[in-house]
Amino acid sequence: QVQLVQSGAEVKKPGASVKVSCKASGYTFTSYYMHWVRQAPGQGLEWMGIINPSGGSTSYAQKFQGRVTMTRDTSTSTVYMELSSLRSEDTAVYYCARDTDTAMSDWGQGTLVTVSS
Amino acid sequence: QSVLTQPPSVSAAPGQKVTISCSGSSSNIGNNYVSWYQQLPGTAPKLLIYDNNKRPSGIPDRFSGSKSGTSATLGITGLQTGDEADYYCGTWDSSLSEGVFGGGTKLTVL
Numbered sequence: 535q536v537q538l539v540q541s542g543a544e545v546k547k548p549g550a551s552v553k554v555s556c557k558a559s560g561y562t563f564t565s566y567y568m569h570w571v572r573q574a575p576g577q578g579l580e581w582m583g584i585i586n587p588s589g590g591s592t593s594y595a596q597k598f599q600g601r602v603t604m605t606r607d608t609s610t611s612t613v614y615m616e617l618s619s620l621r622s623e624d625t626a627v628y629y630c631a632r633d634t635d636t637a638m639s640d641w642g643q644g645t646l647v648t649v650s651s
Numbered sequence: 652q653s654v655l656t657q658p659p660s661v662s663a664a665p666g667q668k669v670t671i672s673c674s675g676s677s678s679n680i681g682n683n684y685v686s687w688y689q690q691l692p693g694t695a696p697k698l699l700i701y702d703n704n705k706r707p708s709g710i711p712d713r714f715s716g717s718k719s720g721t722s723a724t725l726g727i728t729g730l731q732t733g734d735e736a737d738y739y740c741g742t743w744d745s746s747l748s749e750g751v752f753g754g755g756t757k758l759t760v761l
Contacts, residue, residue, distance in 0.1 A: 571696075578653060578752060579752040580752070581749055584750070636743075637684070637698055637702070637741075639707065644695050
């Protein structure tokens with residue numbers, strides 16, 4: 535069965551960077567794009583971007599352009615999302631989600647990133 | 652402010668039916684497939700409906716989806732207390748070249 539296992543919770547200071555990982559199993563890693571979606575406390579879902587694990591190409595939401603970098607390691611079937619210049623508003627649960635062309639079919643368990651001085 | 656518009660909350664009694672609307676534009680719902688996600692308290696979202704009206708395996712037929720023009724609707728029949736959750740619609744926006752979601756609808760089963 536498809537599994538997406540994310541790295542553990544992080545606490546960062548304003549201005550720092552965070553890198554969240556998402557290890558995939560149960561399917562051919564390079565055959566499906568991966569989204570990153572975040573959810574601030576008590577708020578809705580916010581799309582951050584998408585990566586093609588096959589070639590590594592990415593597309594980011596304009597809101598995060600210049601601050602987010604998505605990468606992948608095909609040898610470990612893992613995708614990464616790095617967000618820099620963190621501010622308190624970036625406190626959220628970050629999810630990876632497998633793309634099946636028209637929907638996000640499988641989700642990781644989420645990674646809480648807390649930004650606090 | 653979300654690109655897609657959903658009512659903040661809906662409620663109904665156990666056993667009843669409820670619908671949740673999702674309104675967008677020609678650049679998103681009007682020309683792309685809509686999906687729906689259920690988020691139970693404290694858990695990750697789960698895919699309920701894809702391609703406007705298809706259910707992944709394991710999703711009961713109490714859940715249905717439809718789309719007309721620039722709006723989509725999620726229907727839930729035979730409501731159960733376990734259906735209490737937040738529900739989100741999502742799609743691709745061709746003008747923004749971004750994924751977009753509705754603001755979410757909290758379902759209360761009275």
